Amino acid sequence: MRLSSSSSSTTGFNQVTREGDKKCLNSELWHACAGPLVSLPHVGSRVVYFPQGHSEQVAASTNKEADAHFPNYPSLPPQLICQLHNVTMHADVETDEVCAQMTLQPLSQEDQKDAYLVPAELGTASKQPSNYFCKTLTASDTSTHGGFSVPRRAAEKVFPPLDYAQTPPAQELIARDLHDNEWKFRHIFRGQPKRHLLTTGWSVFVSAKRLVAGDSVLFIWNEKNQLLLGIRRATRPQTVMPSSVLSSDSMHIGLLAAAAHAAATNSRFTIFYNPRASPSEFVIPLVKYIKAVYHTRVSVGMRFRMLFETEESSVRRYMGTITGISDLDPARWPNSYWRSVKVGWDESTAGERQPRVSLWEIEPLTTFPMYPSAFPLRLKRPWPSGLPSFHGLRDDDLSIN
Amino acid sequence: MRLSSSSSSTTGFNQVTREGDKKCLNSELWHACAGPLVSLPHVGSRVVYFPQGHSEQVAASTNKEADAHFPNYPSLPPQLICQLHNVTMHADVETDEVCAQMTLQPLSQEDQKDAYLVPAELGTASKQPSNYFCKTLTASDTSTHGGFSVPRRAAEKVFPPLDYAQTPPAQELIARDLHDNEWKFRHIFRGQPKRHLLTTGWSVFVSAKRLVAGDSVLFIWNEKNQLLLGIRRATRPQTVMPSSVLSSDSMHIGLLAAAAHAAATNSRFTIFYNPRASPSEFVIPLVKYIKAVYHTRVSVGMRFRMLFETEESSVRRYMGTITGISDLDPARWPNSYWRSVKVGWDESTAGERQPRVSLWEIEPLTTFPMYPSAFPLRLKRPWPSGLPSFHGLRDDDLSIN
DNA sequence: GTGTCGGCCGTCTGCCGACAA
DNA sequence: TTGTCGGCAGACGGCCGACAC
Numbered sequence: 001m002r003l004s005s006s007s008s009s010t011t012g013f014n015q016v017t018r019e020g021d022k023k024c025l026n027s028e029l030w031h032a033c034a035g036p037l038v039s040l041p042h043v044g045s046r047v048v049y050f051p052q053g054h055s056e057q058v059a060a061s062t063n064k065e066a067d068a069h070f071p072n073y074p075s076l077p078p079q080l081i082c083q084l085h086n087v088t089m090h091a092d093v094e095t096d097e098v099c100a101q102m103t104l105q106p107l108s109q110e111d112q113k114d115a116y117l118v119p120a121e122l123g124t125a126s127k128q129p130s131n132y133f134c135k136t137l138t139a140s141d142t143s144t145h146g147g148f149s150v151p152r153r154a155a156e157k158v159f160p161p162l163d164y165a166q167t168p169p170a171q172e173l174i175a176r177d178l179h180d181n182e183w184k185f186r187h188i189f190r191g192q193p194k195r196h197l198l199t200t201g202w203s204v205f206v207s208a209k210r211l212v213a214g215d216s217v218l219f220i221w222n223e224k225n226q227l228l229l230g231i232r233r234a235t236r237p238q239t240v241m242p243s244s245v246l247s248s249d250s251m252h253i254g255l256l257a258a259a260a261h262a263a264a265t266n267s268r269f270t271i272f273y274n275p276r277a278s279p280s281e282f283v284i285p286l287v288k289y290i291k292a293v294y295h296t297r298v299s300v301g302m303r304f305r306m307l308f309e310t311e312e313s314s315v316r317r318y319m320g321t322i323t324g325i326s327d328l329d330p331a332r333w334p335n336s337y338w339r340s341v342k343v344g345w346d347e348s349t350a351g352e353r354q355p356r357v358s359l360w361e362i363e364p365l366t367t368f369p370m371y372p373s374a375f376p377l378r379l380k381r382p383w384p385s386g387l388p389s390f391h392g393l394r395d396d397d398l399s400i401n
Numbered sequence: 402m403r404l405s406s407s408s409s410s411t412t413g414f415n416q417v418t419r420e421g422d423k424k425c426l427n428s429e430l431w432h433a434c435a436g437p438l439v440s441l442p443h444v445g446s447r448v449v450y451f452p453q454g455h456s457e458q459v460a461a462s463t464n465k466e467a468d469a470h471f472p473n474y475p476s477l478p479p480q481l482i483c484q485l486h487n488v489t490m491h492a493d494v495e496t497d498e499v500c501a502q503m504t505l506q507p508l509s510q511e512d513q514k515d516a517y518l519v520p521a522e523l524g525t526a527s528k529q530p531s532n533y534f535c536k537t538l539t540a541s542d543t544s545t546h547g548g549f550s551v552p553r554r555a556a557e558k559v560f561p562p563l564d565y566a567q568t569p570p571a572q573e574l575i576a577r578d579l580h581d582n583e584w585k586f587r588h589i590f591r592g593q594p595k596r597h598l599l600t601t602g603w604s605v606f607v608s609a610k611r612l613v614a615g616d617s618v619l620f621i622w623n624e625k626n627q628l629l630l631g632i633r634r635a636t637r638p639q640t641v642m643p644s645s646v647l648s649s650d651s652m653h654i655g656l657l658a659a660a661a662h663a664a665a666t667n668s669r670f671t672i673f674y675n676p677r678a679s680p681s682e683f684v685i686p687l688v689k690y691i692k693a694v695y696h697t698r699v700s701v702g703m704r705f706r707m708l709f710e711t712e713e714s715s716v717r718r719y720m721g722t723i724t725g726i727s728d729l730d731p732a733r734w735p736n737s738y739w740r741s742v743k744v745g746w747d748e749s750t751a752g753e754r755q756p757r758v759s760l761w762e763i764e765p766l767t768t769f770p771m772y773p774s775a776f777p778l779r780l781k782r783p784w785p786s787g788l789p790s791f792h793g794l795r796d797d798d799l800s801i802n
Numbered sequence: 803g804t805g806t807c808g809g810c811c812g813t814c815t816g817c818c819g820a821c822a823a
Numbered sequence: 824t825t826g827t828c829g830g831c832a833g834a835c836g837g838c839c840g841a842c843a844c
Contacts, residue, residue: 254655270648
């Protein structure tokens with residue numbers, strides 16, 4: 001993935017706004033392309049970084065698992081509490097694939113203790129824009145034979161109104177993509193029965209973005225009365241090719257060494273998060289982590305729900321049962337909360353869903369009130385006792401609000 | 402750069418031939434695309450690896466210099482003598498850009514001493530194929546309006562002979578690219594004056610490879626009477642975009658950590674060499690290194706020649722004068738031979754050529770016989786004495802043949 | 803010897819409503 | 824409501840020699 005323009009996050013406090021040489025990606029469009037489940041932590045907030053999850057993303061991007069022969073980084077714990085200094089949204093110049101660049105600074109030992117005492121920094125879920133639609137392209141949409149058939153409700157909700165006095169009603173639409181490129185389309189309402197179509201300009205867009213049937217386009221009509229245009233490619237299997245800049249082994253080592261060095265010196269480091277390549281978010285708000293790990297009771301046999309994205313870019317819940325709680329990789333990452341929950345899924349199509357999830361990804365179903373709680377329910381981990389409960393912090397030190 | 406097919410080197414001894422799931426890239430075509438100055442060390446031979454040069458390649462690929470805040474790797478010397486276990490040629494699936502993957506194993510201390518005693522492993526220069534031609538594409542060649550105008554001598558030398566009894570003489574050519582894809586062209590000899598043209602099939606090739614005026618194509622007619630077809634894109638400025646898999650800092654750290662770990666444990670590691678992205682080769686035959694460093698007398702003021710590639714894929718010599726000998730980066734890479742020679746170039750177009758080169762890249766002009774020499778001339782480095790002369794080896798231990 | 807052009811023909815692009823799912 | 828098709832007109836692709844540098 002090669003990056004073009006970039007922007008700072010436009011959400012959150014303590015935001016670092018950078019202007020000048022770099023163009024700003026439209027945050028709304030970025031989130032729409034990333035999908036409804038992707039949320040970025042706020043700039044200035046505290047987050048938990050999982051090198052293990054980062055390693056999984058690199059493995060997915062290089063098609064190669066981390067090797068067992070790697071050097072050890074004893075100074076690198078399985079989760080690292082960090083200050084999030086900067087978030088920059090990017091989009092691949094070739095494919096429009098979105099990713100986020102984050103600058104993290106591991107907290108010092110003293111600050112880690114304080115981390116549990118500060119007012120909760122609530123992460124807001126990525127709010128999808130209201131005036132938008134997303135359509136999966138048909139064979140006719142991508143064929144050179146014709147244009148793009150706009151679903152009626154979508155056109156009426158998202159596009160500016162046509163003058164229905166004209167025959168046929170038509171207008172020119174100008175939409176901008178993630179790179180702020182302008183695309184012009186002729187929008188016309190014709191045919192028998194009547195339908196909305198994009199004709200002139202559509203095929204140029206399809207061939208420029210190399211869209212094929214099965215890919216999706218999304219149009220947003222924002223508050224500034226601008227039309228935004230994004231794409232989301234179908235997940236085609238086996239499209240990932242190894243990069244030739246660095247061997248995958250060196251990449252894995254680099255990710256670990258960079259995090260370990262930053263942790264040892266409390267200095268900043270930079271990571272890329274690829275929402276549509278990574279199996280899970282590996283930088284999550286500290287508050288979300290604490291809530292899930294220390295204030296939620298889970299146990300084997302417990303039922304839970306979890307959100308997934310649908311084909312139509314909306315969300316639905318799948319249900320399952322917790323079948324176990326244990327380290328995903330006891331040898332390399334002991335005492336890690338990353339994907340520590342083994343689960344079984346209710347539906348038979350469960351083959352597509354992970355057999356292991358992290359605590360903060362699921363919604364346990366319980367008859368008790370879950371939170372806020374005056375008596376926080378503590379997770380009993382199945383690990384041998386005597387381990388430092390949380391990087392040397394005693395359980396009693398932990399509190400929220 | 403994303404890799405597709407690959408092959409083991411077809412030159413050199415101790416060659417590991419891998420067959421089955423991986424297709425073999427044609428070595429002849431790979432070298433033709435890489436250019437006349439690129440040579441790969443033999444599998445099984447001993448080489449010198451320069452992490453500093455590797456770092457330069459990564460910097461060129463990520464558009465970012467190595468950061469000074471990196472952790473130190475005291476176990477990583479500026480040059481590492483390695484056994485070369487494997488060489489695999491690759492080509493980018495999107496752009497056809499060539500690169501080579503090498504598996505290196507640092508020698509143990511004992512083996513390092515032996516390294517200077519073994520019979521010389523002479524590296525052979527990359528021999529360009531004899532029956533080939535390379536043409537830079539004109540506006541007419543890449544226009545949709547017509548086909549490809551084949552230079553007359555090239556067509557007569559490289560293409561199979563036409564039957565000139567026909568009117569006009571024509572034939573179908575089938576050429577294979579680096580990925581072993583087949584391309585068919587109609588080759589015809591017509592017009593007034595008569596000329597060789599590729600018509601039907603040419604435009605498909607141009608658009609598939611996304612060739613533009615200024616790019617080059619090369620045709621090879623090999624010993625097996627096969628027609629091979631490669632491309633070499635014009636060096637367009639600012640085409641390098643940062644990857645989003647890993648931050649450039651992490652990549653730099655990864656390269657250093659991987660090499661340091663391999664050096665400390667005498668285990669294998671893997672690197673990618675991108676001939677057309679990297680400023681210089683950073684894995685060179687040990688013999689070439691020893692010859693240049695220990696058996697060549699250079700001094701400030703000395704005249705030298707150095708090979709460069711021309712537009713037409715051939716080589717020419719440029720002349721210059723040595724203006725200094727010193728460490729390129731005394732802080733991070735003290736006592737490194739990497740680009741230790743400061744030079745001035747004779748011609749005014751010297752702005753394009755590096756101000757620093759390595760000893761083994763240049764041909765010092767001297768009135769003495771240079772080598773072989775019964776009395777090896779030793780380089781007097783301007784560094785403070787007392788440093789280990791060569792990883793703890795005494796000068797007298799060194800010998801060639 | 804070869805890069806670019808005008809001429810010319812054929813194919814494909816692309817806009818239209820019909821029709822059916 | 825919308826995916827695909829046949830019909831049709833015009834644009835562009837693509838093969839040719841002319842011509843000039």
